[in-house]
Amino acid sequence: MAATFFHQPVAGLNGWGIDVPSFGSSRIFGKLLSTRLFFNSSYHKLQHPVLGSISHDSSTESSLILIRHGESMWNEKNLFTGCCDVPLTKRGVEEAIEAGKRISYIPVDLIFTSGLIRAKMTAMLAMTQHQEKKVPIIVHNESEQATLWSGVYSEKTTNQSIPVITTWQLNERMYGDLQGLNKKDIAEKYGKEQVREWRRSYDISPPNGESLEMCSRRAVAYFKDFIEPHLESGKHVMVAAHANSLRSIIMYLDRLTPQEVTSLEMSTGIPLLYIYKEGKFSSRGSPVGSTEAGVYAYTQVII
Template identity: 70%
Template sequence: MAGAISHHALAFSQSHWCSAKNSRFGKRTGNARLVYLKGRCGSGSRKLGLMWASSSQSSVMEPTHLPSDGNSSHTPKKSSESALILIWHGESLWNEKNLFPGCIDVPLTPKGVEEAIEAGKRICNIPIDVIYTSSLICAQMTAMLAMMQHRRKKILVITHNESEQAHRWSQIYSEETMKQSIPVITAWQLNERMYGELQGLNKQETVDRFGKEQVHEWRRSYDIPPPNGESLEKCAERAVAYFKDQAHLARPLYTN
């Protein structure tokens, strides 16, 4: 983590995340969710605080103080700590139809748009330096809509590093413009887990066909994947590995 931005917040919008091998993981309730994490940079010990919020309720556990938004009379000293905000995407068109989405790319519903906006209002005073999002449009829409509520009104700019030419052609050559921009980094590693042969199937019809216990095992077991799909374990491995390799770098990606 670059020291100059170490006290600010990182954010990403992701389709799915899993917290531990004991199968405890975030569960949707129909609302975009927020999780606020605060910890030290690098590979050392981490002290984390957690904030969970949806459009219906929120709760906070220590530490309760969010990073300064720059308007406070007290400006915190730069430190090795940073904040990570996890934003779960709003309702997608396939969520609305009760279909298994997996890695199928579908946009948000009007309700999902409202959820993303509400999520943005809840983080509108927290400084954001960089956004990591899955490559799926529902996650990217959530990130864009949420950040439109931010008080600093910075412009989100999607980075393109898929090739040397794409990277070169997407450079920003104005320092002033860079100051008013937030880089958005998309990564397939942050996608929802791949649901295999369940993708596109109606969830209730799948229960009727295979039985409640079998479908529950496919969806909630940590190491048992759906048919020709990806287990939560494998999904967690790629997402966590991505953050270990990339997210801790958290620095402006545009240079003169």
Template identity: 50%
Template sequence: MSNLILIRHGESLWNKLNLFTGWVDVPLSEKGVKEALNAGELLKYWRIDVIFTSELVRAIQTAMLVMSKNYSGIPKIEHENGMMKEWSLIYGEDGERYVPTYKSWHLNERYYGQLQGLNKDKAKKIYGEEQVLLWRRSYDVAPPGGESLKDTAKRTIPYFRGKIMPELERDKNVLVSAHGNSLRSIVMHIEGLTKEEVLKLNIPTGVPLIYEYQAGKLKRMGYLYEWGYDKSLHIK
């Protein structure tokens, strides 16, 4: 048996400013840092064997801040190409255990195209509130030059199947730090949601969502809040 832990990054500086962010690479706000650290406290005693993040700094920051509170070991980003791959190899096993951490654009937020950097209220004045709502909440309607949720799923789900599921099958506890829409598409796949059901799905920032993997199936255990948390169940 193993666990899958999904976490949406904490509030970013552009979330705070109510801007469409997408692939624009901006860091966490002060509130976002606190959210990530709080998630770290909740996950402190959970064994985490491998980490996957998007390539965007707000997701990477969230994962690192979570792990700053966790007893599993030190997160180490595994560079897969070039000089960084060669020169970041570990030749000694002294010191604390490290937790391999993989970055991939496949887990990036939905690409918002020409909406990126635009204030959401201003966008409603330009395009109309109904049109902006359709872009934000429909399944297969993309904003100008951007991705729909359906398009996002075309990259997240194959990555989930090919990279993340094999780790769970090897009894590894996996932490995935990503974004509202990339995680919505993965949850849709895991839980078999329809395109109508996924429109109602909202994943809060900085709150771990736990799944249990056993006998080839993922079972949703729910969000990990401070109440109802028994750390003794997850010291492994």
């Protein structure tokens, strides 16, 4: 007779003990699942190749890493992508790995990504470079069965893992009728000014798509409801998402005005670090790579 191994999983939606929307409420901002947290911020002495050992006191501050996905196959073709689910190019893969090197010494307890493969690939590839060598595991909470079937039954393994929460609220802005069209062709057809307005204004939507303001309503609400509480509790969080979901989150973190956000650009695959302390976020720019003096995450050029 086969031995019975089955018992309560240590990890799975409830076992990770993380506050995320349950499968019953994943499409709306619903109740939080509050359970015990197995993850602890136990590693506080990670080595930066240039700066050496960096201490983090999780009781007083926590780190937030924001990263736009690496170059996607439609970025390469200069196509409006929005919520179309396309993968990274080889260059995008390399950018994600390089990003991972830049953040390899910053503690990460929890990862949030959009539901789109380019953000998930970026987060996973970046974590292959992390000094802690913990394994990022995507949390499947889309159904009760998915939760059960993805259970982990070893506490030791759970402690060597990082839960990855994927959520559509962090997706790229829905680009409406522009999705799949070439950005240069559309600028030639409708004029650069019109296209700039569709791409960078705060409250003007592309045809049948989301404005930055609309995107911000879901992305920032998710950030406040489901990400900020983890930072408050001392967890170190990485968010892998998209140009416009991140622009809206940065607008919130940096208190940018609708006018200021129009000139905020996000490069692919460049991580940005924020420190959360006593209810306030302070931007630390992009973590420095091992072979250079610094990088710039923001550029002004579009089209």
